[in-house]
Amino acid sequence: xxxxxxxxxxxxxxxxxxxxxxxxxxxxxxxxxxxxxxxxxxxxxxxxxxxxxxxxxxxxxxxxxxxxxxxxxxxxxxxxxxxxxxxxxxxxxxxxxxxxxxxxxxxxxxxxxxxxxxxxxxxxxxxxxxxxxxxxxxxxxxxxxxxxxxxxxxxxxxxxxxxxxxxxxxxxxxxxxxxxxxxxxxxxxxxxxxxxxxxxxxxxxxxxxxxxxxxxxxxxxxxxxxxxxxxxxxxxxxxxxxxxxxxxxxxxxxxxxxxxxxxxxxxxxxxxxxxxxxxxxxxxxxxxxxxxxxxxxxxxxxxxxxxxxxxxxxxxxxxxxxxxxxxxxxxxxxxxxxxxxxxxxxxxxxxxxxxxxxxxxxxxxxxxxxxxxxxxxxxxxxxxxxxxxxxxxxxxxxxxxxxxxxxxxxxxxxxxxxxxxxxxxxxxxxxxxxxxxxxxxxxxxxxxxxx
Amino acid sequence: xxxxxxxxxxxxxxxxxxxxxxxxxxxxxxxxxxxxxxxxxxxxxxxxxxxxxxxxxxxxxxxxxxxxxxxxxxxxxxxxxxxxxxxxxxxxxxxxxxxxxxxxxxxxxxxxxxxxxxxxxxxxxxxxxxxxxxxxxxxxxxxxxxxxxxxxxxxxxxxxxxxxxxxxxxxxxxxxxxxxxxxxxxxxxxxxxxxxxxxxxxxxxxxxxxxxxxxxxxxxxxxxxxxxxxxxxxxxxxxxxxxxxxxxxxxxxxxxxxxxxxxxxxxxxxxxxxxxxxxxxxxxxxxxxxxxxxxxxxxxxxxxxxxxxxxxxxxxxxxxxxxxxxxxxxxxxxxxxxxxxxxxxxxxxxxxxxxxxxxxxxxxxxxxxxxxxxxxxxxxxxxxxxxxxxxxxxxxxxxxxxxxxxxxxxxxxxxxxxxxxxxxxxxxxxxxxxxxxxxxxxxxxxxxxxxxxxxxxxxxxxxxxxxxxxxxxxxxxxxxx
Numbered sequence: 001x002x003x004x005x006x007x008x009x010x011x012x013x014x015x016x017x018x019x020x021x022x023x024x025x026x027x028x029x030x031x032x033x034x035x036x037x038x039x040x041x042x043x044x045x046x047x048x049x050x051x052x053x054x055x056x057x058x059x060x061x062x063x064x065x066x067x068x069x070x071x072x073x074x075x076x077x078x079x080x081x082x083x084x085x086x087x088x089x090x091x092x093x094x095x096x097x098x099x100x101x102x103x104x105x106x107x108x109x110x111x112x113x114x115x116x117x118x119x120x121x122x123x124x125x126x127x128x129x130x131x132x133x134x135x136x137x138x139x140x141x142x143x144x145x146x147x148x149x150x151x152x153x154x155x156x157x158x159x160x161x162x163x164x165x166x167x168x169x170x171x172x173x174x175x176x177x178x179x180x181x182x183x184x185x186x187x188x189x190x191x192x193x194x195x196x197x198x199x200x201x202x203x204x205x206x207x208x209x210x211x212x213x214x215x216x217x218x219x220x221x222x223x224x225x226x227x228x229x230x231x232x233x234x235x236x237x238x239x240x241x242x243x244x245x246x247x248x249x250x251x252x253x254x255x256x257x258x259x260x261x262x263x264x265x266x267x268x269x270x271x272x273x274x275x276x277x278x279x280x281x282x283x284x285x286x287x288x289x290x291x292x293x294x295x296x297x298x299x300x301x302x303x304x305x306x307x308x309x310x311x312x313x314x315x316x317x318x319x320x321x322x323x324x325x326x327x328x329x330x331x332x333x334x335x336x337x338x339x340x341x342x343x344x345x346x347x348x349x350x351x352x353x354x355x356x357x358x359x360x361x362x363x364x365x366x367x368x369x370x371x372x373x374x375x376x377x378x379x380x381x382x383x384x385x386x387x388x389x390x391x392x393x394x395x396x397x398x399x400x401x402x403x404x405x406x407x408x409x410x411x412x413x414x415x416x417x418x419x420x421x422x423x424x425x426x427x428x429x430x431x432x433x434x435x436x437x438x439x440x441x442x443x444x445x446x447x448x449x450x451x
Numbered sequence: 452x453x454x455x456x457x458x459x460x461x462x463x464x465x466x467x468x469x470x471x472x473x474x475x476x477x478x479x480x481x482x483x484x485x486x487x488x489x490x491x492x493x494x495x496x497x498x499x500x501x502x503x504x505x506x507x508x509x510x511x512x513x514x515x516x517x518x519x520x521x522x523x524x525x526x527x528x529x530x531x532x533x534x535x536x537x538x539x540x541x542x543x544x545x546x547x548x549x550x551x552x553x554x555x556x557x558x559x560x561x562x563x564x565x566x567x568x569x570x571x572x573x574x575x576x577x578x579x580x581x582x583x584x585x586x587x588x589x590x591x592x593x594x595x596x597x598x599x600x601x602x603x604x605x606x607x608x609x610x611x612x613x614x615x616x617x618x619x620x621x622x623x624x625x626x627x628x629x630x631x632x633x634x635x636x637x638x639x640x641x642x643x644x645x646x647x648x649x650x651x652x653x654x655x656x657x658x659x660x661x662x663x664x665x666x667x668x669x670x671x672x673x674x675x676x677x678x679x680x681x682x683x684x685x686x687x688x689x690x691x692x693x694x695x696x697x698x699x700x701x702x703x704x705x706x707x708x709x710x711x712x713x714x715x716x717x718x719x720x721x722x723x724x725x726x727x728x729x730x731x732x733x734x735x736x737x738x739x740x741x742x743x744x745x746x747x748x749x750x751x752x753x754x755x756x757x758x759x760x761x762x763x764x765x766x767x768x769x770x771x772x773x774x775x776x777x778x779x780x781x782x783x784x785x786x787x788x789x790x791x792x793x794x795x796x797x798x799x800x801x802x803x804x805x806x807x808x809x810x811x812x813x814x815x816x817x818x819x820x821x822x823x824x825x826x827x828x829x830x831x832x833x834x835x836x837x838x839x840x841x842x843x844x845x846x847x848x849x850x851x852x853x854x855x856x857x858x859x860x861x862x863x864x865x866x867x868x869x870x871x872x873x874x875x876x877x878x879x880x881x882x883x884x885x886x887x888x889x890x891x892x893x894x895x896x897x898x899x900x901x902x903x904x905x906x907x908x909x910x911x912x913x914x915x916x917x918x919x920x921x922x923x924x925x926x927x928x929x930x931x932x
Contacts, residue, residue: 025712032719035726043729050731093574097549097567101731114565116551118730120805122812122836124549124569126718127577133715141707237696241597244703248593255578256585263572264495271566272506272533275553280513283528287518287875314871341571348573358575365574372573 002176009180018142019188025138026192029131030199033089036128037200040084040100047079047101048413055408069403070316073393077103079413080385082378085369087207089200091132091361093370097124102382106393108326109386110278110334113379114271131196132364135189135215136357137251140222143185144243147226149236150177156236171450174230182223189215207367210424214367217428217435218360224435231442233449251357258351258358266344270337277333282326290318297321300328307398316397324390338376345373353430363427369418381416452627452923456620460628465635468598474636477594481640485586489647492541492582503533503552515885519878521865523783526857529557532846532890534564537833538655538663542648542670543584545834548576554843556850556890558857559787561794563730564843583644584828587674588821589710591640592681596702599633599685601695608694612931623926626686630922633682641678645671662897669901670831676911677824683918690929709819717815717822721808727801740793747786758785772867779869780861787858791851798847802840809836816910823907823914830900830907837903841895849890856887 009015054076082100099117127133151174154160164170193212202208229242285293290309294317298305307317352358365371389411396406468474510531517525534552551564569576579585603625606612615625652667685702692698728736745754759771762781771778816823829835860879869877901908 025716028716028719031723035723039726039729043731046729046731046735050735094569094572094577097570099730103731111555115730116563116565116567116570118563118727118733118801120722120727120808121546121549121839122805122809123718123722125546126715126812127579129715129719137711237699240699248590252579252589255575256581259572259575259578260491260581262575263568264491264498267495267498267502268566268571269502269506271571272502272531272553275555275566276506276510276513276531279529279531279555283517283524286524287520344571345573348575352575358578361574361577370574372571 005176006180009177009184014145015184018145019184022134022138022142022188022192025129025134026131026188026195029129029134030089030192030196032129033092033131033196033200036092036096036130037084037086037089040088040095043101044081044083047081047103050103051077051079051411051413058403058408066403067400069393069401069406070319070397072403073106073397075105077105078385078389078411079103080382080416081413082374082416082418085207085418086200086202087211087368088370090130090196090202090211091364091368091370092128092130093132093361093365093368094372094375095370096128098375098378100378102378102385104382104386106320106323106386106390108278108282108323109383110274110327110330113382114275131192132361134192135218136360139185139189139219140247140251143181143219143222143226144240144247146181146184147178147223147230148239148243150174150181151230151233152236152239155233169450171446178223178227182220185219185223186216189219207420207422210367210422211364213424214360214363214428217431218356221356221431221435224438228438228442231446233446250355254355255358255361258348258355262344262347262351265347266340268337268340268344270333270340274330274333274337278326278330281329282322285322285325293318293321293325296328297324300324301394304394304398307395316400320390320394320397341372341376354434356431356434359427359431363422366422366427367420369420374418377418378416385414452621452623456624457628457631460615460620460625461631461635464602464629464632468632468636469639474598478639481586481590481594482643485583485644485647488581488583488586489541489651492544493651496536496538496541499536503535506531507533511889515881517881517884519875519881521869521877522780522857522860522879522883523558525879525884526558526854529555530849530853530890531555532849532892534842535892537838537894538651539648539666539670539832540582540834541651541655542582543828543832543834544580544582545829545832546836546839547834548572548580550839550842554846556846556853558783558854559790561798561847561850564846583647584825584832587641587644588825588828591637591644591678592710592821593703593706594640595633595637595678595681596685596699596706598636599629599682600689600699600702602629602633602686603689604692604695604698607931616931621926622690622929622931623923626690626922626926626929629686629689630679630682633686634679637678637682641674645674662894665897666831666833669897670828673824673827673831673908673911676915677820680820680911680914680918683922687918687921710821713815713819714812714822714825717812718808721811724811725804725807727804727808733797733801737790737793737797740797741790744789744793747782747789755782755785758782774867776862777865777867777869780858780863780865784855784858784862787851787854791847795847798843805836805840813906816907817913820911820914823911826907827904827911830904831897833894833900835900835903837900838895842892845892846890853887 058072058076080102084095084100088095096119097116099115101117102113104112149156151160154163160170163173193215196202197204197208225246226243229239229246232239232242234242294309309315309318348358349362352362362371366373510533514528514530517528520528532554534550534554536547540547548568550567552566552568554564555562601608603612606615606625612625616622620628648667648670652663655663688701688705689695689698692701746752747755749755759778759782762774762778763769763771766774768774774781812822813826816826826835830837860883864879865877871877
């Protein structure tokens with residue numbers, strides 16, 4: 001009987017249509033991921049080249065600025081790179097609108113850190129057609145289209161009675177029918193993952209496994225929702241409409257509503273406050289008491305107390321101390337800004353628990369390191385990277401060392417090391433629970449019907 | 452075609468649907484959501500408006516509070532522009548979440564517009580924006596499809612279509628009647644939305660130059676047209692289908708294809724075909740061009756040395772210190788002029804690439820009324836791509852003006868013997884800071900928007916003609932049984 005059911009399943013045009021759509025869009029989405037990865041990779045290559053060129057430039061200019069390392073460092077830029085994971089081709093997340101390369105001089109960092117990349121805003125608004133989109137948006141529809149009438153069709157055609165009298169448990173029969181569909185969808189998804197593994201060059205890591213796992217759990221959630229609706233034993237038409245409306249609510253409408261709520265609850269106006277403050281705090285030092293600036297600077301860097309300000313009109317020590325004030329004195333506003341962002345993050349995670357599509361999107365971004373949180377970590381690490389540069393260059397500037405005494409070759413672009421703290425069980429727990437409840441309720445309600 | 456019969460059929464469809472319990476639930480849900488969206492969106496707009504104005508004032512205050520200073524210090528003190536939203540962004544926020552909100556304007560350097568809403572949001576933002584336009588563009592069409600898919604097929608299935616036909620009504624009249632009935636039902640949904648739009652335009656009048664009333668009129672007309680076309684399509688598909696199920700499937704499939712998949716795919720394909728430079732490449736291109744033409748920051752640069760020599764010659768002096776104006780200021784103004792030109796040139800190229808990326812979507816308005824209404828609605832609400840690029844253009848103009856103003860002050864008031872910009876020696880009176888005009892954001896003129904959206908408007912009209920043509924000329928091909 002099983003083989004007959006499989007045959008019957010593949011006779012339907014819907015199946016082949018669905019398979020065709022999945023494959024075409026799947027390939028397109030993997031292509032999108034590939035293009036994204038290539039573009040990011042190219043930008044990294046260009047960044048490395050540029051920093052190498054800078055070395056040559058220093059050599060050329062050495063005659064000119066040999067004795068003015070303070071001026072030289074005013075111009076030099078150093079790169080800090082957030083390497084793109086091949087997995088981000090699957091879930092591009094927020095990484096297309098946040099720059100993955102920081103190209104900073106040792107001046108005031110806060111004025112440089114938030115510069116964006118050049119991306120077409122129309123593209124950003126429409127969103128990416130990556131594999132995660134396909135899984136979250138499209139797969140549920142295909143699942144609905146394939147399974148909304150597995151039971152109602154039989155009753156409507158009058159074949160259900162024949163099945164019930166055939167001796168085998170009708171419940172098993174129903175499960176078998178659904179099983180075929182689950183297998184079919186799983187295979188289609190498997191093919192897409194296999195394709196993306198080779199095209200995007202994803203290594204078999206635990207992270208990749210997590211993404212696959214979460215996708216399958218998500219698909220099972222949709223099957224259990226279908227199972228639930230099917231066992232309400234309404235007509236095909238009602239089933240289709242019920243399932244489509246749930247899709248519309250869960251995938252289209254509620255996510256938008258949730259995001260809107262979070263955005264309005266925590267407006268990040270501190271970003272503006274901070275950006276004004278970091279400018280003002282640097283610039284006002286040109287007209288304030290030098291001693292006050294220097295005292296603040298020495299307080300931050302006690303080790304530099306030995307470099308004292310001479311009476312002459314301009315010194316780089318004072319200049320860089322002023323620049324430092326832009327960063328130091330805007331710290332409070334910056335913390336406020338990050339707190340707001342953290343609040344948004346926290347609330348998003350809390351609310352996402354109850355909505356599998358949101359949970360899956362956030363988890364996938366998390367695993368692929370394309371979430372907002374990772375970008376904030378990257379920004380934090382940029383501050384450390386920048387601080388490190390300052391600590392290396394400040395003494396050289398203050399002692400007015402010759403620029404040829406610095407081994408510029410040592411200053412290569414550095415990479416951000418990403419730490420992962422992804423907990424897969426926490427992330428799938430709620431989806432599994434919701435699915436189990438759906439299945440449990442419908443089985444319990446129908447115990448009588450199938451006996 | 453006899454009008455009374457059309458009206459009769461329309462009335463009958465309207466009554467039948469209106470007294471359906473399901474519709475009542477759907478309509479109440481829609482209205483609740485609509486009021487939530489409007490009130491919420493309005494509050495958010497007011498809040499954003501307040502935040503922007505507050506910070507803009509604060510920023511200006513700290514600019515004006517600067518003491519007597521060397522003008523070049525002021526040129527680098529720079530100013531911030533925080534982007535104001537058009538009031539109609541409450542109705543349709545367009546690309547607003549993805550465009551930068553703060554831009555820093557200083558001498559010699561063009562900064563990017565930063566802190567877009569999306570860059571401060573979690574991945575949830577990518578599901579979409581909540582506003583009235585989204586309800587009208589994505590959700591209401593689905594509702595229309597759900598209500599209208601069986602408008603003709605149910606008559607077929609019940610065998611009543613035959614009876615209506617025998618009684619003397621032509622298929623054309625049935626189609627028009629059903630369309631009008633469906634359109635009236637959908638009016639129950641979109642009229643409140645348009646009322647929301649109108650209340651925005653009557654209450655948010657303090658924004659000058661936003662031509663908000665005229666925009667609202669155009670938006671309303673476009674949406675009316677859009678929904679009428681959708682109603683026609685729904686009825687046509689219902690009439691063409693064998694049974695209700697097929698009609699519903701066709702309509703839903705069409706929705707998925709035209710409303711979700713094609714728009715996304717079009718933009719992806721556009722980006723694949725016309726990739727734009729990354730920031731690092733963009734900057735390199737500009738730097739190389741500057742080096743090629745001459746670097747005003749390099750004292751040994753031949754281009755600017757030539758310039759110096761010619762200036763010296765013209766004033767018949769041997770040293771820049773003897774010039775009647777500050778040479779540093781002069782040099783910087785020339786440098787600014789040159790780099791701004793190069794930057795503008797490259798920026799224009801970048802925008803052109805973006806436009807090419809969008810061109811696929813923009814040409815698809817011909818096959819998708821959804822894309823047409825989306826573009827029109829965004830454009831007319833002042834939240835589209837060209838409005839944003841126009842904003843960037845205005846900020847760059849302001850930046851240039853501000854820098855050159857400071858250079859002029861330097862040429863005029865700073866002694867040629869001044870060595871640095873520090874301290875209280877070589878300064879300009881602080882009154883001059885106040886005299887520089889504030890940045891005034893001018894919304895893109897409506898005529899320009901209309902010009903941009905001409906193709907889109909034409910395509911909506913073509914759609915209208917086509918569906919009307921199908922209903923009048925080909926109605927005899929529809930089966931009655």
